[in-house]
Amino acid sequence: MGRFVLLLLLPLFLFGSTVKPFKWNNGESFLTFLERKKLPLSLFYKLDKEDQKLTEDIPFHAKCQMLVSDKNIIEQILIPMNDELQLQIYLTPKKRYKMQVVPIISKTYREVLYTEIKTAPYDDILKATGSINLASRFVRMFKGRVNFKKDVKPGNPLVIVYEQKYRLGKYFSMPEVSGAMIEIAGKRYAVYKHTDGRYYDAKGAQFEKFIFKLPIRNARMTSGFTKRRYHPVLHRYRAHVGVDFGARPGTQILATGEGRVCFAGYSNGYGKTIKIRHSNGLTSLYAHQKGFKQGIHTGSKVKQGDIIGYVGSSGLSSGPHLHFGMYDGSTPINPLSVMKKKTEGFTGKEHRQFVAIRSKLDRIFNEQMRTKPLKRKIADFPDVYYVDKETFKAKVF
Numbered sequence: 001m002g003r004f005v006l007l008l009l010l011p012l013f014l015f016g017s018t019v020k021p022f023k024w025n026n027g028e029s030f031l032t033f034l035e036r037k038k039l040p041l042s043l044f045y046k047l048d049k050e051d052q053k054l055t056e057d058i059p060f061h062a063k064c065q066m067l068v069s070d071k072n073i074i075e076q077i078l079i080p081m082n083d084e085l086q087l088q089i090y091l092t093p094k095k096r097y098k099m100q101v102v103p104i105i106s107k108t109y110r111e112v113l114y115t116e117i118k119t120a121p122y123d124d125i126l127k128a129t130g131s132i133n134l135a136s137r138f139v140r141m142f143k144g145r146v147n148f149k150k151d152v153k154p155g156n157p158l159v160i161v162y163e164q165k166y167r168l169g170k171y172f173s174m175p176e177v178s179g180a181m182i183e184i185a186g187k188r189y190a191v192y193k194h195t196d197g198r199y200y201d202a203k204g205a206q207f208e209k210f211i212f213k214l215p216i217r218n219a220r221m222t223s224g225f226t227k228r229r230y231h232p233v234l235h236r237y238r239a240h241v242g243v244d245f246g247a248r249p250g251t252q253i254l255a256t257g258e259g260r261v262c263f264a265g266y267s268n269g270y271g272k273t274i275k276i277r278h279s280n281g282l283t284s285l286y287a288h289q290k291g292f293k294q295g296i297h298t299g300s301k302v303k304q305g306d307i308i309g310y311v312g313s314s315g316l317s318s319g320p321h322l323h324f325g326m327y328d329g330s331t332p333i334n335p336l337s338v339m340k341k342k343t344e345g346f347t348g349k350e351h352r353q354f355v356a357i358r359s360k361l362d363r364i365f366n367e368q369m370r371t372k373p374l375k376r377k378i379a380d381f382p383d384v385y386y387v388d389k390e391t392f393k394a395k396v397f
Contacts, residue, residue: 017069024062024079029268030055037074043089043099049316050240051101053269053323054081057241059330080104082332083165083173084227085239101239106167114368117156121148121182125160134162134175140281141180141191141199141207151184158182159368161361174331179361183369190365192358197337204346204354208280211340212256213304215245215286215324216311222246222321225334241332242285242325249290249320251311255302256284256324256335264298270323271315274308282338285325288317 025033034041044052058081067076077089083106089099115128125135138160139148146152163176181190191199191207199207223244259278267273270287274296277283290312302308313320326335346354 017067017075020066020068022064022066024058024060024064026060030058031268037077039074039089040097043097047099049269049318052316054085054101054239054241055087056267056269057081057325057330057332061330082227082239082241104167104172106165106172108163108165110161110163112364112368112373113158113160113162114371114373115158116372117152117154117158119154121152121158125158131164131171131175133171134160134164134177136281137175137177138180141177142182142189143280145207146182146184146189152182153184156182156184157369157372159365161364174328174333179357179364181365188365190361192354192361194354194357197334198341200354202358204351206341208338212278212284212326212335212338213254213340215254215256215284216247216251216322217254219245220247225332225336227332242287242323243335245322245324247311247320247322249310249312251322252307253286253289253309253311253322255304255306255308256326256339257304259284259302261296261298261300261302261308264292264296264300267315269316271317272309272312273315276302276308281328282333283327284335285323285327287323287325288312288314288321290314290320 031041031044034043044055047055058079062080064080065076065078066074069075073091074089075091077087079087079089081087081101084104085101086104087099088102089097091097113125113128113134115124118124122135122139125138126132129135138158142148158181160180161178162180163178165172177193179190179192181188183189190202192202193199201207221243223240225243226240253274255276257276257278259276261274262277262283263273263275265273267287270285272287272289272291274286274289274292275283276286286309288311289309292309293307296302296308311320311322317323324335326333326338345351
């Protein structure tokens with residue numbers, strides 16, 4: 001492969017090969033994908049346990065690329081696992097397929113949207129930005145606080161401060177909202193993201209009406225959430241898109257929130273697994289279970305705190321623990337960012353930090369309300385990137 005590895009391409013002809021974009025099939029396993037493409041299954045079995053489990057979290061809408069030679073031979077495939085890392089399958093000069101986990105080359109921009117309601121917040125945000133994710137995020141953030149059907153009127157202003165990743169000039173991954181506000185009948189409803197990843201109102205109270213609780217009593221966290229980390233010993237990138245809780249086998253697992261079981265069965269990597277879809281649009285995952293509580297099955301309704309299963313070590317597990325995940329659609333998020341705090345409000349240093357964040361966002365809100373700027377298009381991007389295999393710095397083709 002040489003010093004450079006081709007990572008991101010647009011549909012074009014390059015060195016006599018064709019780049020073919022495709023979307024990951026909903027419900028397809030990684031092994032099934034390899035079989036369908038007539039690729040060696042050893043690519044999967046040579047992965048370690050953590051990376052094997054990551055293949056089960058490939059988003060169903062993932063936009064993948066495949067480089068095919070003029071003789072219809074697959075030379076390279078790129079499959080995003082989250083918004084930070086992707087699987088790269090490539091053909092070596094010795095005509096053998098290998099696979100590695102590599103960073104996704106993207107650019108993050110801080111953006112601010114100001115708009116006035118013409119029809120509905122969702123429709124107006126979508127029209128102004130083209131982002132379904134941003135429109136959905138805004139509506140969900142204010143659900144239970146604002147009645148968008150009855151209270152909102154044409155002309156009501158709203159502001160969203162957020163970070164958005166772009167890949168090849170297009171939106172990529174979920175936007176990270178730092179703060180948002182909407183003004184109705186002269187009253188401002190505002191939300192602020194604190195350093196703990198949670199959202200609060202101006203008084204420092206947790207803003208979400210739908211708040212989750214930890215799935216294990218007296219939980220002991222053994223591994224945290226990360227989308228991308230360079231392992232200093234293994235010399236490669238790893239991800240852990242959930243939180244692990246250490247517990248004795250048979251420890252009760254509780255539903256983190258009210259919802260309906262959308263999956264209760266066995267997964268190759270996660271073992272005996274339950275997924276619960278909640279009314280706020282999020283889905284929680286409980287993996288490596290010893291077994292499910294009697295009566296729990298796909299379609300079951302559960303309440304917050306209901307026993308749904310028991311801690312075990314099924315699937316690809318190094319010992320008894322609960323792997324707890326949270327998903328916005330098929331995008332993993334940090335479960336701890338939507339958990340209920342043990343104590344309300346802030347004190348000391350934490351309070352000073354929150355006041356600084358709130359003041360900064362309020363200044364942005366006020367400036368947007370005063371100037372009423374139009375949304376500007378982000379600058380164009382290069383079509384093709386390379387990445388240095390040693391430094392992983394992007395190179396423009």
